[in-house]
Amino acid sequence: MKKVYYNFLLLLVISLPIYAVKPLEQSALDTAAELRDKALKSDLAYQILESLTTEVGPRLAGSEGDVRAVAWAENKFTELKFDRVWKEPVTVTPWQRGVAAAEILKPFPQPLVISALGNSVGTPEEGIRAEIVHFATFADLQAAEAAEVKGKIVFISHKMAKTRDGSSYGRAVQARSQGAAVAGEKGAKAILIRSIGTDDDRLAHTGLMNYRENVNRIPAAALSSPDADLLLRQLQRGAVEVGLTMEASVAEPFTTYNVIGEIRGSERPDEVIIIGGHLDSWDLGTGAVDDGAGVAITMAAAKLIAEQQRPKRTIRVVLWAAEEVGLIGAKAYAEKYKAEMRQHITGAESDFGAGPIWSFDWRSAHDETPFIDQLAQLLAPLGIKKGHDKANGGPDLYPLRGLGMSTFALRQDGTDYFDLHHTANDTLDKVNPQHLQQNVAAYVVFAFAVANADGNFGFNLTY
Ligand SMILES: [Zn+2]
Incomplete structure (x- = not known):
């Protein structure tokens, strides 16, 4: 009898879940719901985004636009009290695009629309002329014999598919990020890739590329999707020769800033x-969806919370520096605050455009079912459903996540995001003001809830 009782107790203890974060009290739930409904009527985020894209515009790290963006952000936080x-x-090493031009020289001469890839070296002043060697995918280039590639301009034609969650980007982007290193190692003179994007506009998508130590640095550029198709059609008719001229270069190290409110x-x-x-942002558009929207959504959310009710914990809005050129601001922040990670309770970055949020994920050291269910109920009227417990958190939170910080992800619909991503088309008119309001509504709920929840999501999350 005694043993049975003991076993029962043991079973009870091991089967009772440990909820480290306590469910919110009714008053906090009511305030979160009020904030959500208020945010749906607020045009503050749109005003902030209109201001950033009109008064600053392109703001490539280390450029004059970046300097103005930092001043704009300090002023805006101050203005919003x-x-x-x-x-x-x-510290960043500013990359300067200069002029980039390409043309088919043989067999049927035609100009090509290209964009230099960020971090790329330029060509010699007289340019590069060489025959094209085509690969359908980055993997095909990796598998190629050096003899096939040597002295040629590599062309990768892989086309990225549209997805809501952006999952096709990871595979497609290898051609951009690693293509030049692989092609350079095999002796190529330059590399052209089909833009990493999902549109059919005659606009090329820029974005970061990386070289590898001790590998010849070759110029790298993206073709607009229609130009990639043109090149493919000429290749069907025989050998194609292309001319490429690029002025890209890097300047002296430069100090920019994470701006925090x-x-x-x-x-x-x-x-x-x-x-x-x-x-x-990149320099071709005005950085409206990438990532003016994220700046505007989160600044507006914190401001609306401050107007409604001071949260129990501090809400820190970090406008990260130099994300596009390698998460430089995020890495600097993580280095500076690594001893204070236990005071970093959780976080989320908005960096996937301006589409509506459809799902939310979380990442905690414990099972937080009651609190997560409360969050799900608050977010359900916005059309947002509960996701999974391995939140990505957004690129600028990767270094903090690496240090063990909990993260959430409010996941935006990215179906059209890669139509505009890193192009001259990334402008304010592409942003739907109602979608922006829905994003702010989700962020006020999330930030207010986690700031007011008693208990902790834990630390040293190693998964
Ligand atoms: Zn971004």
């Missing part, structure tokens, strides 16, 4: 919730 506003230095917590001001987007 954040409790604390400051900036933290980040805080709404201080009423009970535990030293514990912070991190939201934000990245302040830098």
Whole structure:
């Protein structure tokens, strides 16, 4: 009898879930719902985005536009009456695009629309002329014999598919990020890739590429999708020769900044919730969807919360520097705050455009079912469903996640995101103001809920 009782107790203990984060009280749930409904009527995020894209525009890290963006962000936080506003230095090596031009020389001469890839070297002044060697995919280039590639211009024609969650990007982007290193190692003179995008516009998509130590650095550019098709059609008729001229170069190291604004917590001001987007953009468009939208959504969300009710914990809006050129601001922040990670309770970055949010994910050291269910109920009227417990968190949170911080992900519909991504078409008119409101509504719910929840999501999350 005694043993049976003991076993029963043991079973009870091991089967009772441990909820480290306590469910929100009714008053906090009511406030979160009020905030959500208020955000759906607020045009603050759109005003912020209109201001950034009109008064600053392109803001490539280390450029004059970047300098103006930093000043804009400090002023905007101050104008919105954040409790604390400051900036933290980040060193970047500015890349300068210069002019890039390409043309088919043989068999049927025609100009090509291209864009130099970020970080690429330029060509010699007289340019490069060479025969094209075509690969359908990056993997095909990897598998090729050096003799096939040597002295030629590599062309990768792989076309990225449209997906809601952007999952096709990871595979497609290898051609951009690693293509030049692989082609350079095999002796290619340059590389042209089909733009990493999902549109049919005659616009090329830029984006970061990387070289490898001790490998010949060759110029790298993206073709617009219609130009990639043109090149393929000429290749069907025989050998194709292309001419390429690029002025790209790098300048001296330059100091830019993460710009930070805080709404201080009423009970535990030293514990912070991190939201934000990245302040830098590529230089071709005005950085409206990438990532002006994320900047605007999170600034507006924190401001609306401050107007409604001071949260228990501090909400820290970080406008990350130099994300596009390698998460430079995010890495600098993680280095600076690594000893204070336990005060970083959780966070989410908005960096996937301006489409509506359809799902949310989380990442905690414990099972937080009651709290997550409350969040799901608050977000359900916005058309947002519960996702999974391995939240990605957004690119600028990767270094913090690596240090063990909990993350959430409010996942936007990215079906059209890669039509515009890193192109001259990334402009304000592509942003739907209602979608922006829905995003802010989700962020006020998320940030207010996690800032007011008692208990912790845990630390040293190693999965
Ligand atoms: Zn981005």
